[in-house]
Amino acid sequence: MANDPLVVRARGLWRELASAPVAFGAEGDVSVVAAPASRLGPPGWVGVVVLGGAAVVTAPTEEAAARVREALAGLAAGELADPAVLTSMLPIGRVLGPAALAYVSEAAFRPADPGGLSVEQLPAGHPELTALERSAGAADADEAGLDEITSPAFAVRLDGRIAAAAGYRRWPARTAHLAVLTAPGRRGRGLARVAGSEAVRHALAQDLLPQWRARVPASRRVANALGFTDLGTQLSAEPA
Structure with missing residues (x-):
């Protein structure tokens, strides 16, 4: 899946939004980075994006990133999509999401039949x-x-x-x-x-x-x- 053109393009977007040097690893990998300007969530929050079976996590400070990295050690990327897992591993208040991320290529696009609607x-x-x-x-x-x-x-x-x-x-x-x-x-x-x-x-x-x-x-x-x-x-x- 990692080589799927849609996955490659989607990962490029979220790497840019992370606003820090980070990459999606192999399937199951979780990469945690300090990113004060991250757009993976509201300012000061921990942001999580799982794409193609690998995860990128941003934290607001180096200290926070170290805590997150230690808490999530041993977890597979897919487990991070469950808010209950995060709240059990980290001291967390509010959670936004999870939201599914879906993409389409021109070849896969299925236009809707308007059925008489304009x-x-x-x-x-x-x-x-x-x-x-x-x-x-x-x-x-x-x-x-x-x-x-x-x-x-x-x-x-x-x-x-x-x-x-x-x-x-x-x-x-x-x-x-x-x-x-x-x-x-x-x-x-x-x-x-x-x-x-x-x-x-x-x-x-x-x-x-x-x-x-x-x-x-x-x-x-x-x-x-x-x-x-x-x-x-x-x-x-x-x-x-």
Whole structure:
């Protein structure tokens, strides 16, 4: 798996986000590094990314990295995707995640059949996108991240209102971080798949690597339907 082109590109992204010299080792390996500027989690937190069977862990200081390295010694990379394992080994407060990291190549992409739905393009930050986020509530809107996209938004309208929309934020290493949101009461009808399909198509046309990060099973199912493959996990933990 380590030689899979998707894994290679995804690992390149997260190495860059680690903001410190670190590499994914062989399958099962856990590499821990001090990285005060790490973007694997909020500032000052421990960040964990498992990709292709190997893990990279960042800690805010050299002292913290030494403690983490000692605590996690002997653990396999896959075990770090379980928050219960981390909290049993380290003094940890809050945990964000785990979130599945999924990616798709142009060859594996399975565009959604719109089934008579039309998809319109809106600029990022359009007032109707803000209205969609308000209708979804703060928790779902934050999870989707539609307010952070740098691409156009691809929206499905029902009864005159935007029912679902998708786009992506341009991340380092030529990565397109997908954002998809569906209005409450409109879910389960395939709208996210139709809107997300157009966002993925746009990203691939720009030669970007589409990344779908999701904690919610329904979101993961949409990604899988579009051809995405789960390659790893991300989570972060606040030192107690």
